[in-house]
Amino acid sequence: MPSEKNMERPLTKNIDPDRGPLDLKGYVAAGGYEGARKALTSHQPGDVTELVKNSGLKGRGGAGFSTGMKWSFVPMGEDAPHPKYLVCNADEMEPGTFKDRLLLEGDPHSLIEGMIVAAYAIQADVAYIFLRWGYTHAAGLLRRAISEAEEAGYLGKNIFSSGYNLEMYLHISAGRYICGEETALLSSLEGKRANPRAKPPFPQVSGLFGKPTIVQNVETLCNVHHILNHGVDWYKNLSLTEEGGTKLYGVSGKVKNPGCWELPMGTPVREILEGHAGGMRDGLQFRGLLPGGASTDFLVEEHLDLAMDYATIGKAGSRMGTGTMIVMDDQTCPVGMALNLQQFFAQESCGWCTPCRDGLPHVVKILSAIENGEGRMEDLDKLSAMCKYMGPGNTFCALAPGAAEPLQSALKYFREDFENHIQGKKCPWRN
Amino acid sequence: MLTSEERTEIEAEIAHYEQKQAACIEAMKIVQKHRGWLSDDGIRDVAEIMEMTPAELDSVATFYNLLFRQPVGRHVVMVCDSVSCWIMGYENIRQYLMDKLEIGMGETTQDGRFTLLPICCLGNCDRAPAMMVGEDLHQDLTPEKIDAILEKYA
Numbered sequence: 001m002p003s004e005k006n007m008e009r010p011l012t013k014n015i016d017p018d019r020g021p022l023d024l025k026g027y028v029a030a031g032g033y034e035g036a037r038k039a040l041t042s043h044q045p046g047d048v049t050e051l052v053k054n055s056g057l058k059g060r061g062g063a064g065f066s067t068g069m070k071w072s073f074v075p076m077g078e079d080a081p082h083p084k085y086l087v088c089n090a091d092e093m094e095p096g097t098f099k100d101r102l103l104l105e106g107d108p109h110s111l112i113e114g115m116i117v118a119a120y121a122i123q124a125d126v127a128y129i130f131l132r133w134g135y136t137h138a139a140g141l142l143r144r145a146i147s148e149a150e151e152a153g154y155l156g157k158n159i160f161s162s163g164y165n166l167e168m169y170l171h172i173s174a175g176r177y178i179c180g181e182e183t184a185l186l187s188s189l190e191g192k193r194a195n196p197r198a199k200p201p202f203p204q205v206s207g208l209f210g211k212p213t214i215v216q217n218v219e220t221l222c223n224v225h226h227i228l229n230h231g232v233d234w235y236k237n238l239s240l241t242e243e244g245g246t247k248l249y250g251v252s253g254k255v256k257n258p259g260c261w262e263l264p265m266g267t268p269v270r271e272i273l274e275g276h277a278g279g280m281r282d283g284l285q286f287r288g289l290l291p292g293g294a295s296t297d298f299l300v301e302e303h304l305d306l307a308m309d310y311a312t313i314g315k316a317g318s319r320m321g322t323g324t325m326i327v328m329d330d331q332t333c334p335v336g337m338a339l340n341l342q343q344f345f346a347q348e349s350c351g352w353c354t355p356c357r358d359g360l361p362h363v364v365k366i367l368s369a370i371e372n373g374e375g376r377m378e379d380l381d382k383l384s385a386m387c388k389y390m391g392p393g394n395t396f397c398a399l400a401p402g403a404a405e406p407l408q409s410a411l412k413y414f415r416e417d418f419e420n421h422i423q424g425k426k427c428p429w430r431n
Numbered sequence: 432m433l434t435s436e437e438r439t440e441i442e443a444e445i446a447h448y449e450q451k452q453a454a455c456i457e458a459m460k461i462v463q464k465h466r467g468w469l470s471d472d473g474i475r476d477v478a479e480i481m482e483m484t485p486a487e488l489d490s491v492a493t494f495y496n497l498l499f500r501q502p503v504g505r506h507v508v509m510v511c512d513s514v515s516c517w518i519m520g521y522e523n524i525r526q527y528l529m530d531k532l533e534i535g536m537g538e539t540t541q542d543g544r545f546t547l548l549p550i551c552c553l554g555n556c557d558r559a560p561a562m563m564v565g566e567d568l569h570q571d572l573t574p575e576k577i578d579a580i581l582e583k584y585a
Binding site: 092095100101126133135136173176177191192193208209251252259326327329336340341344347350 | 448551
């Protein structure tokens, strides 16, 4: 088991908050672009995919799907349609999530290197970074890093004399949470309204402009060149559990030291919350947390000793999601928090399918009534029914099912608070 | 009509995509950058170069919250209203801004200096509450800090 002090932090090793990110020269001096060189000069594309599959790397955007497996669905060989595309999802908009910002602002060349490896594995011709509008600082850094990489020959024609060509462009979004959903992102990248698409066909087969496309989160891509460089065993050993690698974990809310840290995958929730985030601010009690962004189910005290990985948090009835926790203290109203979350989802619904477009505003109306002391006990059953109506299988994409997660778990763990609002005809936190 | 500068920037974006219309969002952002917002004329100008109808383009424009189809002030203040900022006191920040600027959310000051808008999570949750003014991020907000921040934007 890696101990805290000498553990390796491949994702953040080049990041120093006291200076800007490494430029190309500094990045190469720190061993950068060696993973990409290795991939392109001594591995067949299929071997790269196999290595990444064997490493156990799972998508860090929230869904946790096997990265190598995803790549293996892309048509390969001479008959495969071209151009093929790699898209980096840098549209970090899940409320409570600020991990990709750290990588984008801290080490942009690491993302570009990871993208070169991933693009090579699927033999993509063009790569896009789909960046959210608000990351203006990252945009400038990425532009500079892409042009440095082009000048050095790491992008463009015949990279590392391997015969492989790759173009890379930065696309800056014009807003909307739904763009983080991979098929909605592709619609947006095609210059359309960001409505999600029905699957199948999956983007791996028919994605951007109908061509084979892989969409991958920033943090995921920042792992792949390290796997190439150091091997599958090294990667697996970084973790405390079955799921390989390290993970960026974040904590926000009323804790003493909110922040984001790269730790071994599977670090216990308590160690992140108390060891790294310093525990609750003085005078406040912990009540619950959303483990990985707004669209994950609440965890409470009984869950604090669980390992933060996809399987363990999944077994506890939630999802690790993005791995950035939002902490609720005892001075924060659970009904008010649920209302804030549902207002967000209602506003950000793209309006494409009925459970989401009509269901979420209905949920907001009921929650507002409860928060304002005008709720009735039967409203709680209505909310539970709405969670099922908006749940998996009833919608085009994961937005509404994601919205249901914090609500259904708030009703489960904080039911008494909902009942107190209704019986007392007011919010106890607002006098 | 597009200025030659706008046209050059838009053509550079078009070259990045397999299909021309893919660049329409970038094109609208370019026009918005130069003109402050997207008027009906702005939409018509972009539609022409994108080979789309104005209605088609407007259906895209109205989807995205950062494409402004109404005039905005010289500086757009966007206050994060998502969950971490809400926990950390966003409501006080919003109230302070509305009182100070004497406008509601979605409105512009009479002198055309500021427009106040809500925005969802800015990905700065460990330094909440947060807001952006134009392209600049401001964090760990308190009412006292806001006075000094707004001073910087003439």
